[in-house]
Amino acid sequence: xxxxxxxxxxxxxLNSMVKGLTVQxxxxxxxxxxxREPQLRQxxxxxxxxxxxxxxxxxxxxxxxxxxxxxxxxxxxxLVGEDQRRRDKHxxxxxxxRARSRxxxxxxxxxxxxxxxxxxxxxxxxxxxGAEAPAITASQLQALVCKSKRHVKSLLLDQYVIAGLxxxxxxxxxxxxxxxxxxxxxxxxxxxxxxLARAIRQIMALAIxxxxxxxxxxSGVNGETGRFARYLKVYNQNGSRxxxxxxxxxxxxxxxxxxxxxPTCQKDDCRS
DNA sequence: ATTCTCACCTGTTAGC
DNA sequence: TGCTAACAGGTGAGAA
Numbered sequence: 001x002x003x004x005x006x007x008x009x010x011x012x013x014l015n016s017m018v019k020g021l022t023v024q025x026x027x028x029x030x031x032x033x034x035x036r037e038p039q040l041r042q043x044x045x046x047x048x049x050x051x052x053x054x055x056x057x058x059x060x061x062x063x064x065x066x067x068x069x070x071x072x073x074x075x076x077x078x079l080v081g082e083d084q085r086r087r088d089k090h091x092x093x094x095x096x097x098r099a100r101s102r103x104x105x106x107x108x109x110x111x112x113x114x115x116x117x118x119x120x121x122x123x124x125x126x127x128x129x130g131a132e133a134p135a136i137t138a139s140q141l142q143a144l145v146c147k148s149k150r151h152v153k154s155l156l157l158d159q160y161v162i163a164g165l166x167x168x169x170x171x172x173x174x175x176x177x178x179x180x181x182x183x184x185x186x187x188x189x190x191x192x193x194x195x196l197a198r199a200i201r202q203i204m205a206l207a208i209x210x211x212x213x214x215x216x217x218x219s220g221v222n223g224e225t226g227r228f229a230r231y232l233k234v235y236n237q238n239g240s241r242x243x244x245x246x247x248x249x250x251x252x253x254x255x256x257x258x259x260x261x262x263p264t265c266q267k268d269d270c271r272s
Numbered sequence: 273a274t275t276c277t278c279a280c281c282t283g284t285t286a287g288c
Numbered sequence: 289t290g291c292t293a294a295c296a297g298g299t300g301a302g303a304a
Contacts (some may be wrong), residue, residue, distance in 0.1 A: 071298085255279070
């Protein structure tokens with residue numbers, strides 16, 4: 001579910017609502033989270049100093065010196081509110097803080113989300129992540145793209161190439177730069193690479209400014225929904241008309257992911 | 273070595 | 289209307 005702009009919105013919300021709070025108790029921790037992180041209950045008594053984002057990861061810095069790493073995957077959400085709401089069947093972690101009876105809930109319908117302390121293995125994963133999508137430059141992208149024959153869509157989804165892009169923003173970036181999703185990465189011209197890098201930066205900036213994209217379930221920590229859906233040109237727009245050429249937006253599968261594009265604006269005639 | 277496919281889990285929706 | 293299959297914002301293990 002959440003891509004970089006959504007995670008960025010959540011991290012900002014955590015820094016405004018949870019920073020400085022001390023964990024009083026954990027009224028609820030699901031077994032599947034404890035299986036991944038048996039020491040999760042050690043959060044009790046610790047204090048959240050600050051939150052940062054790296055790619056789609058949330059990193060919480062704790063007073064004890066440890067760091068907690070959260071990945072929301074497809075359906076994970078973090079909600080912060082008063083400590084008296086009813087527990088949802090998909091709530092897997094509840095944190096009650098000492099001050100102001102504030103409560104944090106980790107909710108995740110599909111249970112793909114991961115919460116664990118940062119150890120060597122997790123640090124290695126963070127180290128290997130690619131450049132941050134909102135800051136990607138044409139020369140960085142050039143170096144990444146030229147070595148691979150993979151479909152450009154699949155390459156852009158690879159977090160170890162560029163960190164933060166997901167299915168929505170890859171489709172939107174390719175549309176904005178007139179590139180067909182099935183193009184071989186190494187076939188992109190210098191001009192196309194410049195356009196793509198610029199599109200990625202612009203779309204990330206606009207999406208962050210609009211608090212991300214909400215279709216149904218995503219929201220920030222206070223429940224506020226993202227407004228970027230109104231700017232979508234191709235994602236989920238199959239069947240409607242392209243805003244540039246009036247052709248019909250189509251949907252295909254690339255690397256197992258639904259992929260939306262304009263067959264006229266994003267020509268596939270030079271795939272290799 | 274790089275790249276592709278599938279499983280992970282639950283809910284919703286499209287199609288018969 | 290009801291059943292079933294396919295699909296969903298992501299990623300990693302194992303196969304090719």
